[in-house]
Amino acid sequence: MHFLIILCCLFLPLHSAFAAVDIALRGKDPVRLEDVYQQDGIPYIAIEDALDVVGLTGHWNSITHSFKISTKHGWAEISPASGFLKIADEYYPLKEKPRFIDGRLRVTDNFILNQLAQLTGRSIYFRNLDPGTDNLPAKQQSSGLEKLFAFLLNKKVAASGPMLRAVALDPGHGGLDTGVIASSGYKEKQLNLEIAEKLAKQLKMKLGIPIYLSRDGDYELTMEQRLQSASKDDVDIWLLFHAQAAFSSELRGVSLFVRPEEINQNIVVQEAVEEIVEVNLSDSMLLANELALALRKSAIEVRGIYPSSRLSLGRGNLPTVQIELGFLSNSDELQQLQNPEYQQQIVQALYAGIRQYAKQSKEKIDGVN
Numbered sequence: 001m002h003f004l005i006i007l008c009c010l011f012l013p014l015h016s017a018f019a020a021v022d023i024a025l026r027g028k029d030p031v032r033l034e035d036v037y038q039q040d041g042i043p044y045i046a047i048e049d050a051l052d053v054v055g056l057t058g059h060w061n062s063i064t065h066s067f068k069i070s071t072k073h074g075w076a077e078i079s080p081a082s083g084f085l086k087i088a089d090e091y092y093p094l095k096e097k098p099r100f101i102d103g104r105l106r107v108t109d110n111f112i113l114n115q116l117a118q119l120t121g122r123s124i125y126f127r128n129l130d131p132g133t134d135n136l137p138a139k140q141q142s143s144g145l146e147k148l149f150a151f152l153l154n155k156k157v158a159a160s161g162p163m164l165r166a167v168a169l170d171p172g173h174g175g176l177d178t179g180v181i182a183s184s185g186y187k188e189k190q191l192n193l194e195i196a197e198k199l200a201k202q203l204k205m206k207l208g209i210p211i212y213l214s215r216d217g218d219y220e221l222t223m224e225q226r227l228q229s230a231s232k233d234d235v236d237i238w239l240l241f242h243a244q245a246a247f248s249s250e251l252r253g254v255s256l257f258v259r260p261e262e263i264n265q266n267i268v269v270q271e272a273v274e275e276i277v278e279v280n281l282s283d284s285m286l287l288a289n290e291l292a293l294a295l296r297k298s299a300i301e302v303r304g305i306y307p308s309s310r311l312s313l314g315r316g317n318l319p320t321v322q323i324e325l326g327f328l329s330n331s332d333e334l335q336q337l338q339n340p341e342y343q344q345q346i347v348q349a350l351y352a353g354i355r356q357y358a359k360q361s362k363e364k365i366d367g368v369n
């Protein structure tokens with residue numbers, strides 16, 4: 001099989017760091033909310049955040065399993081199980097049911113513009129700052145990408161599944177196994193977890209797909225436990241996070257590792273492929289390449305893509321990349337890696353790379369059909 005892969009600046013414009021919306025009571029200054037989750041192309045905003053902006057309050061009632069909103073005219077009520085807003089004994093239909101996402105009850109733009117406006121008695125301004133619908137509408141979802149994965153993994157994929165079904169993230173080390181320790185005492189296990197958790201949030205917010213973290217705290221894992229999240233049936237990508245140390249304090253930059261058998265012999269892998277090239281990249285290489293390009297586009301130094309024997313335990317053809325985030329032995333880079341803004345820059349670039357990979361995989365299949 002021979003594919004023509006066009007990698008020349010086919011980047012979509014990068015979205016803001018997170019999905020975000022502006023909400024205001026008409027005539028007042030808008031308030032920016034960033035805890036927004038895009039699902040099926042619709043933004044979901046935590047009800048408490050939205051109420052706060054328009055000057056209302058409410059609380060979750062765990063007995064009635066509903067959220068009660070206090071208004072001038074008495075209580076209003078919504079519930080994740082119901083497609084209605086209840087005011088006194090009247091029921092008003094909602095376009096979308098509220099959903100619990102990442103531990104908070106969330107409502108859509110439609111609820112804010114209609115029902116919330118009704119409750120406040122004033123019109124509400126709403127602007128989605130990130131209308132990029134990464135989670136493609138259902139009709140477009142039966143793309144070639146699922147066919148590709150279904151073919152490679154020999155698994156059945158629901159025709160209406162998302163662009164990627166799920167992503168597994170493995171923050172290296174944990175607990176007594178600290179990984180590399182910087183001279184300042186900063187530990188690799190902490191960096192790995194911070195980056196993985198931030199990327200998990202970004203992926204959940206923008207793609208609305210399950211993200212499996214091998215650990216969500218500071219504890220040790222067996223190799224079996226580590227592989228557990230990656231071996232789930234719906235996982236399409238597995239990323240492992242680590243950081244390095246070297247005797248030379250000069251070395252810096254991100255290094256990417258794939259399975260040795262997936263390194264392509266016919267191209268120089270130390271450089272990401274930016275020209276139009278005719279190569280037969282393995283999926284892990286394709287993913288690593290997109291991650292490298294996205295990182296470089298964000299002005300983050302990438303040393304190259306290398307073979308790693310450590311990945312031999314992973315599933316045969318599951319697209320897998322081990323990301324060495326940088327050198328804790330380089331004092332400048334150490335400082336950067338601890339900076340939340342720089343971490344966010346890395347996370348945003350990794351997200352863009354994953355997204356681009358999904359897009360490229362789809363084109364690859366479409367080119368064959």
Ligand SMILES: [Zn+2]
Nearest residue numbers: 172179242243
């Ligand atoms: Zn490590």
